[in-house]
Amino acid sequence: MLNKDTLLRIGCFLREQTGKVAVYGLKLNAQAVYWHFPKSIACFLDRDINSGFFCGLPIRRIEDLPRNNIHAIVIAASLSAESHIYARICDFCDSHGIVIYSLYSGKLKAECLGKAFPAEENQESELRKAIASHDIVSFDIFDTLLMRKVLFPTDVFDIVEKRLREHGIDIPGFKNYRIQAERGDKRHKGLAGIYLTLAEMLGWTDSQAALVMREELAAERQVLVPRPGMGEILSYAHDIGKYVLLVSDMYLQPEFLQEVLAENQLTAYDELYVSDDRGTGKGEQLFELVRKEHPAETYLHIGDNAIMDGWSARVHGFDSWLVPSALQILKTTEAANILSFAENFNDRLLIGLFANRTFGNPFAVREKLVSVKSLPQFASFFLAPLAAQYVLWLLQRAKIHHFEGVLFAARDGWLFNRLYQAAAEIMKLPNVPPGMYFYGSRKLCISAALQEEKALEWLKGHLVGQTHHFLRECFGFLPGDGHIPPAWGEDTDLIWNEVVDKKESIFARSAVIKDGYERYVARLGLKREGRYAFADLCSQGTTQCALTHSVLPNLYGLFFARYMSGSSVTMGRVETFLPQADWHMLANNALEFIFSSPEPSAASVDENGNIIFEEEDRSDKELKLLDEAQEAIEKFCHEFFSLCESDGFISPAIGHFLLSMYQQPIFAGAGKVFDGMDINDNLMGVRVDCLLTNEK
Template sequence: MNIEILKSLIDKSSIISFDVFDTLLKRDVYYPADVFDITERIYNTRHQDVPLHNFRSIRMEAEQKVREKTEREDVMLDWIYQEIPFDSITCKELKQLECETEKEVSVCNYPIKEIYDYAVWKGKTVIAVSEMYLPKIFIHELLENAGYNAIERLYVSSEAGKMKKTGTLFRQVIRDYGIKPHSILHIGDAKRSDWIVPRLLGMRSYRIKTHYGNTSYFTLPAQAGLNERSFYSFINNHLPPFPNHRLGFETLGPVLWGLCAWIHGFVQEKKIKRVLFLARDGQIMEKVYREMYPNDEIQYVYVSRRALTVPLLHLKKSWKDVVGLIPQATHVELHALMKRLGLDVNDYIGTIEKVGLKRDDVIAFDKLMEDSRYKSLYQHLKPFIDENSRKEFQACATYFEGLNLQGTECIVDLGWKGTIQKALETLLPLYGLDVQLEALYLGISLDVSNAHGYIYSPGDMSKMPCVRGALGLMETLFSSNHGTLIKYGFDGLVLDKFEYNGSLSTRRDYQTISQIQEGALLFVRTFRKNMLSDIINVDVALAFEGLKRLSVCPKRSDLAKLGNMAFFDTEVVPLAKPLKQDYYSISNLKYSFSHSHWKLGYLKRLFRIPLPYLAMYKFLRRLYVKDVW
């Protein structure tokens, strides 16, 4: 659609005529007949003892029979339902449900609304001409609900008994206004009815597409069913105008909706009274869950790997046991290791150098346990480690006792390896808290009966590479608005400084993340108000579709914007940004790839051409699993 051409045509015309459905209005369904399937689903939820089957076919056959019987050019909705072979009470209810469904799924087509507003602003006479079986008063209500309040006349084929495709309805318009046909511009999506016929009558006409693909990542599968078609249409019709909000609406919003619906279903089935969302990745999940289920009891709980493992260190008798508490990584930097041990590296430089190490030393994780220097360092520092650990053990006890944990508690986190869950299951019994945990994650590789993953878990790991190949992207999108918990203090929580409050660049990064999350929340609020949220089944594959495609095959502009973002781990690195030297050195390439936290994005940015990046990532993972995983 060329807006400038359309505006110039409007300037040359006196009357601007719009088609209604798929022009002024869009439906949150892909095919018009999908309305009949939704009508059937609503009816069957109310009449589970006597459900309908194949109502779509029955409804379409009834309309065809009425058209064959009548001499009028178009038919009315009442006539169609008189032909449906059900009792009058059932037909009355179905007709009412069909109208309610039409009302719920009909929304403003915003690109055309801009054209309509321009015509109104230019003082043109605006009319609407619809080829539809619905009553005129009903269509008028739909238009007003969508913000079209300046339409002078509405022509509807069912009441006029005339059709656009035969030209008779347009001839009535010409007679009513008594002007030359070329003074009228008609805008619509149907090739014959809205484009060819008006021109044959001497009118101006402009044809728009029936289906506009507004989405960047959410695609419609070839064999899409009602659930997929309706969900796609909803997203396509409701995308906000701003790029970052659109990205969140289309990718993060659906997966958060599906995830929280799954959590709610789990706690309802297990009769768990409270849901505990763990900091920091659980913050956006907690916000969405609160939007969706405001009556559920939920709580945001501050935890971190460091805050939960340091209190346990004084209970460990050997270096091997201590290493077992440290979250696995490809490499471990000494200053980061000291944090994990609860100490500040700068306070023990002399001891570090005494055992033959330096502050900035790095060691492969799989060599950490056997390295004699690190063993010696631990032995020298053990009294200090244990003293600090005992203090933090008591402060940690105070915090968790204040949560009033009891019975079965459900914890929710982003996931991956279940480090927090294992730490809690070790700590809580030591505090005399008899609590059983059920842990729910976006994805989890921990193979225990009380750890459950939404996208992947040990029972089904098929989608794991799409997540693990974009781990940093996932964690970035789920970022909170506060720093990491360092430790539990007797005077309150001790939080690290918020990393995004640093440079101008990182503040811009967080602004982008916030806007993406706002878009996700907008999706949840909008979809929750839509009848489709109660009718269609949003399964894992459907909810994950947009975010999966962003992870695996991002648009170039999104890859640059997100790939340049700083990712905060033991070191600060861009999410996915190859360096110039990566093209000339295998060792540099291997190092950069292994340190990238969005490996799928890194590969696409490195090669810059369409390639099977997911397959390449899987191959590299098998080839260099210790180095790149």
Template sequence: MNTKDKVQLDIRKATAAAEVISFDIFDTLFVRPLCDPEDLFDIVGDRIGMRDFRERRRAAQSKAFQVMHANGLKEITLDGIYAVFDGLPVARDEVRKIELDLELELTRPNPELIDLFLELANARRVVITSDMYLQLDFFEALFHKYGLPRVPLFISSHRNATKRDFGELFDIVAAECGVAPERVLHIGDNELSDVRRAREKRLAAFHYVDARRSSLPAVSTPAASLAAGMFRAYPGKLNPDSFGALGFAVGGPAALAFLHWINRKAVQDDIELILFTARDGYVLDRMEKRGHGGQFGRCEYFKSSRTALTLAAIDETNFEQHIPLLLSGAEELSPFELLERIGVVAPADNVMRDLGLGPEILLDPTTIELFKSFLWAIRWEILKTCRETRAALFNYLIELGVKPGMRIAMVDVGWNGTTQEAFHCALQGMFDIELYGYYLCLTEHPECVRRRKKLRMDALLTARSIGHRLLERVYANRVAVELFFSAPHHAVIGYKFDAEGRVLAVEDQGRGATHELSDISDAISRGVEEYGAYASELFRRVRVDPAPEEVVKPLLAFVENMPAQAMRLLQSVSNFDAWASSRNRDVSLTEYLG
């Protein structure tokens, strides 16, 4: 049972003895897609060009409480706050309207509770009981906006009584509903005002705890707050304990941030063609085509990989220097698997056995020299595959619109530029272009530093942008990060021509138990795309710039402190890395986590 179903089941049980069911509004029946409710003040401040608006707004609220007490009242109102708010750069009424409009835009039905509310409101007596300075017409407009049924509204600013101080608002609820307090069940998130005060007034109380709120990170900008808070308010049907939800909450912000960063860099570098390299670029390409990253120039999904591009670059003159790469990540693979992952058919079984390389022989420190000799012995068969791969790649690039002299950016998640270097080598003697590499993350490892000296490479996440320690945390969890960008198709390992001369991508389905990977990648990708659509629209509506350096922060929080539920999901993923997968053992994704 997921968390939503459990919460609703518990509330249904609690309502059994109640004649009247009361819902709190904020952080209960409604939520804001923010890490902290006061982050809304920062959006207002940005809108009016007042950097210290949040602090000044807090001060005005404190002053409004002083006026309230002096006048013998028990609650403040938004009008009362702005009446004592001095020093604004624009008219008070204009700023008040901006805040009110933002509250109406950002206050959204809680997907965990709203369908239960509708069910109860259609069959039982339901009321709203809320402590809030916002006035009655705001709540009426809120319910009208979402087509919710009209129910009695007990709002502290309207009733001049609160839950939090002495619970007097609960007295009014029971009296006006004409029931004994014991027959009222109040549901709310605040332990003091919604639980203790309700019980002091002899009401039944249900303490609603939103785990999504408690897991939100502390952030410093509106963009970061919105990026991390989206999942709380998303109305789509995502099981909160699923790969789709993980894709939405973590992969979505990372992909949207990366896409906006790519767009910005492409404009700066005057890029003519962006190649979203498979499989990392799959979801980015789909989001770009839906307009989630702004206006792009020409973009194509490039079904490629380090393996395919390396094979295209191998010839008789450099075969020997590539043998270490062909053997990389091959521990415990058989000779047959070693060739399978580069699309080469192994010699017949009897030939392999004559070479002392039957299927029971696995690569390890004691057999590595035997494997090196084997690769050298069948190099002509491997080179035949390399030649076809190179010829087909040339035709494929023409199909993609590549022309000599173009400024082209290839997009990859990271980490050290090996795929870009392979592409650079494969292009020699084929196309003379200006090649740029755009990465989510680049490390400070020596091989990356070496490549950055000779290749055009840049990344959203670098030691300069996030610091050395956090950069290493991202890299230590690189396989989990790659999972958020994985495509629901197999890894591309080469190219070939079909009978009609058309170029086909050769894929490696991996070895071992990999049958669930496509479904997992599809679920994550759908979650990422749903985030892209929802977040892009929300950023537009509240007029907040989705700054890449801020929107990516949910990913950074994830690698810093991976939630237990996410770990449980990742533990179910095996043989994610097709290059290193083997029928001789299953590798859990969690073995790669740092």
């Protein structure tokens, strides 16, 4: 229903009219206008209905107004519909001398409306030109200068509810109560007023309400970050001498906003206008208040909301430049489909962090393309979300199974081990099984497990086409004719009789390796009969299987992803984070390259338990890129861990979808950051590209 101030303004307008007026709209607002001013209303208008009656008065076409001597229209629709209705009727009304009045924006005159800069001009250089040509420049704050790490503003209330539970305060449904308090009672002012309403709803004392409000402010402060590119625009406006204002529809106090802006290096402004502090909003008289207090010839407002920052600004004589938010940009791309997957807070947090990185800079999208220029950028965009999910999944599974520890397999477990321990610390998780980095390559583990003919048969069945190469590399085996086997593809049956003839020497060498490996295991403090999780990146299970037949028989696999083959069922107990694949997971080699240790692969172990490494085959440049990419992933994951629900549901489909985005048109060419990069398979003795041809 219409509030008292709106009714007073409508009454003043209607008294100015010499005749009756038409009301545009057939819903509650239009009905309310008629109820309060029945003698002033002659008829109703609507886009879709051109005949019939409403509230006992005729519904007419706009073309009928002049012949019925009606020279004024009241737009009785929502603020979001105002601009569309005005655009539909303004030319006709202007040519026939019909005055247009809106419930929210007052009298609308074409000559008084500000200019709307076209969306296609939303480039940084053009925006700078527009700023230079105006006297006063104002900026919206939220989603324009600052953005939240979460997907939606109300996700902050999920964080508050979680933090309250950690303090022993359980308020089921807090988020819904908080939303209701903000939308409902308007007797109170600002955030303090919202919490007065909440206290009345939930029976809180003043001290309880104050505690929860402090948690909300702390959560807001934690999730707010500057939008890339926009701080530079703000500084530019101030540096060239423009009077710069920040204008925000917000319940937070100006003092808090000033602190947060300063913490994010957004200080290049002269004055701050906040709706709850000024007693009026952008859709009411806030822009008019700015004009009254700062008279000038030209005004430009920059913001993300088409209604509040666009239409409402223009109604009050501001030119407007819309800078789409990260979420708005995401919705225009192939990534929009991910929103239908989001079912809980962890999902929305992950998508929010992705959107901030990919679409946070409004000037980074050029010709519907976001350029991915570096390996660290690729890792932050597409690999980090999956890494964060996998580590949280590991923590949850490790807790459920009560493992004595989690072994992260070299080399692919290097970064995951660090993330696992960081997550436990950041989330303050008690009784988490300790994680440790464990040297256990396929070459080393298989070498330590060949002490019987049954093991040799397993080797032959598993390393099809590779057995001869493996035995030569690890045990010095050569067939009678002395030929050097290829890395892949030789028929093992051709030399198998000779392998069996030399089995005792293989068994003896394997026993020495196993003995040294047992010393290494003991040095780590691991017990042979201990129950340990074995975390591996993308595996069939070969390493785990070999370990269970040599030094650690009670391993339980918690794999990131798993290849399936005819022999997979013999590899031991395994759970996988991602669905099991027949052969190759998308970007598997890229994942191995990025998550790998900066150390070379483990080749073997000496009799004292010291690991023997392969020669390093990566360049200094590649190792530097590796370090930078891992740092980018760690930053993403730490932000996720600091806000997520540690026991919350994890949907692998979210992370997998975000990984697949690098192949979509919006990120066309992203895979080129791997051009010229490959990885070495130390078991096969071959190099393979980080991205296969069909993955680019």
